[in-house]
Amino acid sequence: xxxxxxxxxxxxxxxxxxxxxxxxxxxxxxxxxxxxxxxxxxxxxxxxxxxxxxxxxxxxxxxxxxxxxxxxxxxxxxxxxxxxxxxxxxxxxxxxxxxxxxxxxxxxxxxxxxxxxxxxxxxxxxxxxxxxxxxxxxxxxxxxxxxxxxxxxxxxxxxxxxxxxxxxxxxxxxxxxxxxxxxxxxxxxxxxxxxxxxxxxxxxxxxxxxxxxxxxxxxxxxxxxxxxxxxxxxxxxxxxxxxxxxxxxxxxxxxxxxxxxxxxxxxxxxxxxxxxxxxxxxxxxxxxxxxxxxxxxxxxxxxxxxxxxxxxxxxxxxxxxxxxxxxxxxxxxxxxxxxxxxxxxxxxxxxxxxxxxxxxxxxxxxxxxxxxxxxxxxxxxxxxxxxxxxxxxxxxxxxxxxxxxxxxxxxxxxxxxxxxxxxxxxxxxxxxxxxxxxxxxxxxxxxxxxxxxxxxxx
Ligand code: UDP
Numbered sequence: 064x065x066x067x068x069x070x071x072x073x074x075x076x077x078x079x080x081x082x083x084x085x086x087x088x089x090x091x092x093x094x095x096x097x098x099x100x101x102x103x104x105x106x107x108x109x110x111x112x113x114x115x116x117x118x119x120x121x122x123x124x125x126x127x128x129x130x131x132x133x134x135x136x137x138x139x140x141x142x143x144x145x146x147x148x149x150x151x152x153x154x155x156x157x158x159x160x161x162x163x164x165x166x167x168x169x170x171x172x173x174x175x176x177x178x179x180x181x182x183x184x185x186x187x188x189x190x191x192x193x194x195x196x197x198x199x200x201x202x203x204x205x206x207x208x209x210x211x212x213x214x215x216x217x218x219x220x221x222x223x224x225x226x227x228x229x230x231x232x233x234x235x236x237x238x239x240x241x242x243x244x245x246x247x248x249x250x251x252x253x254x255x256x257x258x259x260x261x262x263x264x265x266x267x268x269x270x271x272x273x274x275x276x277x278x279x280x281x282x283x284x285x286x287x288x289x290x291x292x293x294x295x296x297x298x299x300x301x302x303x304x305x306x307x308x309x310x311x312x313x314x315x316x317x318x319x320x321x322x323x324x325x326x327x328x329x330x331x332x333x334x335x336x337x338x339x340x341x342x343x344x345x346x347x348x349x350x351x352x353x354x355x356x357x358x359x360x361x362x363x364x365x366x367x368x369x370x371x372x373x374x375x376x377x378x379x380x381x382x383x384x385x386x387x388x389x390x391x392x393x394x395x396x397x398x399x400x401x402x403x404x405x406x407x408x409x410x411x412x413x414x415x416x417x418x419x420x421x422x423x424x425x426x427x428x429x430x431x432x433x434x435x436x437x438x439x440x441x442x443x444x445x446x447x448x449x450x451x452x453x454x455x456x457x458x459x460x461x462x463x464x465x466x467x468x469x470x471x472x473x474x475x476x477x478x479x480x481x482x483x484x485x486x487x488x489x490x491x492x493x494x495x496x497x498x499x500x501x502x503x504x505x506x507x508x509x510x511x512x513x514x515x516x517x518x519x520x521x
Contacts, residue, residue: 073103084345089298098124130157196268213260230284272296319397336410342371360470416440428494430486
């Protein structure tokens with residue numbers, strides 16, 4: 064185990080995300096903020112993921128610490144349900160062992176910030192006599208919906224065409240987190256989501272990757288329950304917000320190789336606000352028919368486009384599409400999304416509405432065309448279209464497909480229609496609030512400061 068004399072007097076905190084890209088990114092960002100305010104931070108990831116990481120410089124303020132998740136060398140995750148079972152069997156022992164290991168060093172662990180999906184960490188930490196707090200990676204609205212299901216205030220199966228919950232707009236079933244409406248699909252993931260609520264009220268702090276003003280109603284309602292909520296978002300690199308952490312331009316742990324130069328050089332040749340950026344994140348997989356409709360729809364708009372199609376999805380593109388469209392579009396397997404959203408050439412973002420992508424678009428002032436796929440995304444799309452009014456949601460047809468005409472019409476509406484000016488104005492206002500939250504003395508910055516101060520005195 065590494066010993067650095069210069070860090071031996073700092074309060075030591077472990078940060079432990081669930082090992083998927085969309086959870087690692089915001090928790091790593093939070094870790095950077097904690098380190099910048101004087102804590103020693105160790106970031107835990109699984110061995111299987113650590114092998115995919117590029118080499119890191121020794122000067123990084125955060126130590127990465129791999130632990131075993133039970134997967135053998137070179138074993139891949141094909142079945143997520145089986146992986147979750149293995150994870151819950153092996154990882155608690157690995158974490159307990161790690162805490163013990165640090166106990167005999169000159170920087171024992173004082174606190175563990177854990178992904179809200181792993182509720183068991185709270186008990187484990189108490190047994191080890193250290194403090195712990197969950198980090199909630201989705202919107203406050205979505206977490207509160209899960210809470211209503213957990214408490215059985217919202218009964219399953221969902222009935223009726225409009226669902227009413229405190230401090231949340233009335234939601235149609237297709238605006239609810241999808242696994243609540245279809246509990247049979249991915250039942251273990253659904254249980255994990257709902258059971259996150261078992262830590263509400265038990266933990267001494269609850270970190271939310273959101274902004275007070277963005278979700279003020281639902282946060283007020285949660286705080287009225289005396290839950291110790293600390294908003295600390297948007298957890299995106301500092302150079303896109305307050306610019307106080309020098310060189311913090313990227314998340315820093317990519318499980319896919321970004322085609323940075325190809326994307327940025329291509330965008331540099333395009334006019335301001337002329338390009339449509341399309342990405343479905345790190346996980347969502349569309350059907351062949353849906354891919355064809357997007358391909359035909361975006362071509363039909365006549366607009367330039369940059370489309371991220373992960374390598375595993377590429378075979379679903381229409382034959383020769385990539386080569387046939389080179390004058391209009393660029394298809395890549397992965398891109399540096401923040402740098403893309405920050406580029407002046409981007410005019411709108413067709414997104415699956417993952418919570419990180421949503422916060423990133425808000426923080427960089429890019430209007431959205433929402434194409435939610437599953438879990439929390441339909442609820443994020445509702446807020447995008449009807450609460451924050453920063454874009455439109457694509458409608459599906461009777462077969463559940465977004466047609467090429469719908470893609471064409473909605474992209475035009477967000478980029479050039481009458482409403483496009485309103486979307487841009489609104490998203491720029493939210494962008495300002497996102498920046499203010501992370502600036503010195505802003506709501507999220509203050510919450511991080513208070514936590515660090517508390518830890519230093521523990
Ligand atoms: N992302 C990226 N390059 C891409 C696509 C996505 O860097 O080509 C990043 C994006 O910036 C975000 C994360 O991957 O931080 C995706 O998280 P999100 O919550 O939006 O969706 P998920 O992948 O969890 O469904």
